[in-house]
Amino acid sequence: MELQRHSVAILCVLSCFLTLGMSYPDPRQREEFIKMEASMRIGGNVSLSPEEQQLDAHLSKLMLEEMAREDFLPALHFFKARPLIRSSPIYGLLQKMPKGAALHVHDFAMVDVEWLVRNVTYRPHCYICYTDDRSVRFYFSSGLPKPLSNCSTWTLLEQLRAKTVNVTDLDDSLMSYMTLWTLEDPELAYPSLTVVWKRFEQAFKATWGLVTYAPVFKDYFHEGLLQFYRDNILYVEVRALLPETYELDGSTHDTEWTMKTYQDTARQFVEENPDFFGARVIFTVNREIYPALLTKEVQKAMKLQVDFPETMAGFDLVGQEDTGRPLWEYKEALSLPAAQGSNLSYFFHAGETDLQGTKSDQNMLDALLFNTSRIGHGFALLRHPVAKMLSKMNAVPLEVCPISNQVLKLVKDLRNHPAAALMSEGHPLVISSDDPSMFGASGLSDDFYEAFVGFGGLSNHLGTLKELAMNSIRYSSLPPNLQEKAMALWQRKWNKFVTENL
C-alpha cells in the first residue's frame, strides 16, 4: 500500500517534469510540486476538522514567532535551551496535547531524579558509599551492607544528613550523581562521546541500588507511569532489564517477580486512572554479553512471552552501540525464536552511531533481517539506503529520541537530525524520550518540542502532531483490538484538547 502510493508519486513527478522541457516554469505545476511535497511529509495527508484548522492557524502563528527568534532553540544544547523551551507557548500547547504512547523509554530513567532523592533516599535503612571515580552507590539494608570495592565505607544516609549543615546542598549533589543534567556548559562537562557515555553509565549505577530495592522498584514504576500520564501520555512501553530485586534482609526476587510487579503495577495504575491505557515491557540485555550466553536470555524472553502475554512485548539489546557487540555476532541466539516458532518480537536499538562503515553501523540492516518490529533510534538510517527502503516498505518505524541523540553527542543542531529528512519523506517513525530523567526532560513534551520545531519548522503543522501521536499507537506492540481501543481513547482526549485550546 505504502509502496504503491510512493511509486505513483515517483511516476507523477517524472511525467510532470518531462512535460516541462526548456520553457520557463508553469506556476500551476510549481504549486503541484509544492503540494506533492507537503502531502509526502508526516501528517501531510491528515484531514483537519474546522476546529482543528482553527487551532492549526494559531499554531502556525506561534511557529512563525519561534522561527524569528535569534536563538533558535533546537539549535542549542537542550541543557541551555530547556528554560527557554519551557516558557515557549508552543511547549505549553504540546504539554497539554495527548501525545499517544511513549514507545522508547528505559526502566530506570523514567522518573525525575528529584523524586528519587526527596522520596526514596529519605526512606529508612538507606546506606550510601562514595566511589573512587566520583560517583555514589546506595543500598537498603537492615544491617551494615557488605563493603564494596573502590567505594568508601557505607554510611546510613539518615546519619549523614544529621551531621550535615546544608542538607539541601547534599541532596542536590545526590541528584547530580543520577543524571547528566547540569547547569554547567554541557560542551565542557561532556567534551567527548566517551566521557558522556561513561557518565551516563555511572548515573545508572548510582541509581541502581535505589531502584532495585523491591519496595522502591514498585513505587518507581508507579511514579514513572504517573509522570508520563501527567504529561498526557496514555500508554508506555518500557525497555526493562528485569533485574533481581532485593529486600532489607538481603533476600532477592527473580525475573518472574519483577515482571509480575510491572504487570500488577500497570494494572493498578489503570484502575486508579481509567483514562490511562497501560504499559508493556520489552526485556533488554546489555550488548556486552558473550554471544554464547545470549541463548539463555532469549530463551528466558520466549518463556516470559508465554507466561506474561499481556505485559511482555518483546526483546532488545542495550548499551553503547559503538563499543558493544554488533547484532550479527548474536545471530545464533537471535535466530532461535523463529526456528522454534515463538512469537517473540524484537525491538532492536540500532544505528545509534555517527561512525560510518563500522560493524555496529551494520546493526540496522541486521535488525531488519531479524524482522525487528521497530528500530530504536536508527539515527544512521539515512546513510543506509537499502536499510532505509526495507524500513519504509515493511513499515518498520524508527523510535526517534531527539534530546537523547543530542546529549549523547550524535548531533548538535537538531535541524540536522536525520529525522528532519525522514519526516519530510513520510518515513514511519515515532517520537520518544529514551531516558528523560538522565537528560532533565519530562515525559515526551520536550522531545515533541524539539521534533515539532526542529524537524520541519514552518513545514510542520497540527496534522504532523496528530499523525505523530497516532503513529505511536499504530506502531505499538498492542494487538489490533487493543490498538483500536487505545486509538479511540486517544481520539476522545484529542477532541477535548482541540476544543479546549481554540
Added chain:
Amino acid sequence: MELQRHSVAILCVLSCFLTLGMSYPDPRQREEFIKMEASMRIGGNVSLSPEEQQLDAHLSKLMLEEMAREDFLPALHFFKARPLIRSSPIYGLLQKMPKGAALHVHDFAMVDVEWLVRNVTYRPHCYICYTDDRSVRFYFSSGLPKPLSNCSTWTLLEQLRAKTVNVTDLDDSLMSYMTLWTLEDPELAYPSLTVVWKRFEQAFKATWGLVTYAPVFKDYFHEGLLQFYRDNILYVEVRALLPETYELDGSTHDTEWTMKTYQDTARQFVEENPDFFGARVIFTVNREIYPALLTKEVQKAMKLQVDFPETMAGFDLVGQEDTGRPLWEYKEALSLPAAQGSNLSYFFHAGETDLQGTKSDQNMLDALLFNTSRIGHGFALLRHPVAKMLSKMNAVPLEVCPISNQVLKLVKDLRNHPAAALMSEGHPLVISSDDPSMFGASGLSDDFYEAFVGFGGLSNHLGTLKELAMNSIRYSSLPPNLQEKAMALWQRKWNKFVTENL
C-alpha cells in the same frame, strides 16, 4: 539511465525481501544487501585497477586510524581542526591527488589573504581607512582618494608602515579584516548566523578596493588559478560579480573589460601551464537586487554569453539566502532567456538554509524549475523529497562545500551534513570550497578531507574519490568535446598519482 538503474535496485530489494518471510536471515542475502548498498554510493560502481586496489588498501588503513582518533576531525570546527587535518596522512594524499575541477568558488575569495597583504598592499599608491564598524577599506590612487563616510581619513599604507613599530602585527591585523579565519574560539567569535554573515560581508568589502584595482584584478585571478593548480586542480569555474575596475587616475573599465581580462588571464595561465585546462565564469548578481532591475542583468548575461562563448558559463544569484529575495520573485527576469531562445545556463545557489518551510527554503525547487545546470549547496535538499527526486532524475548535481556550510553555521559535526546521506544514495554531487580564503582553506584539499572522512568514514574508498573527481568534470559547464579532453588530461594525472603513491 540513472533512473532505470535505480528502479531496478528498488525492485530487487523488494523481491529479495519478500522471499525472506518470518525465518531467520540468510547470510548470503545479507551479503547481497550489503553489496547493493555499497554499489549505490558514489564510487560504488567504479572499477579499480590492481594498482588502484593497492592504493585503496593503503587508504583504508589510514581511514581506520583516522576513525580511531578520540577527536574525530570532521566533528570539530574547521578552525580548530585545520592543523590536525593538515598533519593527517590522508590529507597529504588528497593534496597530491588530481581532484578535477573546482566548480563553486567566488571571484574574490580564491587567494590566500596573505598574498593580498604581503604582495598587493605593498604596491605603491595603496591607501587605507578604518571604518566605524571595525573594518578597513583600501583604495589605489595617484592622489588622496575622496573621503568615505563612516571611515577615517585615507592614509597611504607606505607612510603608515613607516610610522609603525611592529609592521608584522599591522600586516596580521590587515589579514584578519579580509578573512573569517581566526585562532579564537569560533563559537565565541561568531556566536550566531547573523554575526558570521555580517563579518563575512565586511571581509568582502575590505577586500574590494584591492581586487577591483585593474592591475591587481588581473594578478589576483592569475594567483588564484596558480593556488588551485598547485592544489592539483585542473579547471575552475568562478562565480564572478564582474564589477567595474579602476585605474590609479580614477578612470574605470566596464564589464566587457573584466570579462575579457578573465578570458585573457585564463588563456595566458594555460599557456604557462599546459597541463592546466582553463577557467570559465558564472556571472553573479546579489539577491538583494530589486526584481525590476534584474532584467537588465539577465540581458547583460545573455549578451556576454554571445560575446564570450569560450569563457562565459552562465548566471547565478548570490548573497545570504535567508535574508535575500527568493528566486521566485525574479521569475519574470529569469524567464527571459528561455523565452528569447538564449542558451544562457543557470547555476543557482539554493537551499543554503536551515530554516525549513520559509520562502527561501523553496529556492531549490524553483532553481530546478528554471532548469538550473547545478545547485550551489543544496544543503536543505534532503528535507525536500520532490526537489531531491527532480535533481536526481535530471542529473542536476549539488555543489557541496562542507567547510563553508560549517563556518557559516548550517551544521556543526560534518558527519551530519546532508551530503553524507546523499553520497550513500549516489546522488549527483561535486565537492567545492566556496570561499577558501575566507575560511583559511586551500583549493579543494581541505574540503575533500572533510567530505572523504566526514561523509562516509569507512564506507568511502578510492573509488569514491575517483568518482568525485570525475563528477567535477562531468558536471562542468564545458561542452562535450572539451569535457572529453579534460577527462583525458585528468586520467593521465590520475594514473601518475596512483603509480607514484603505491
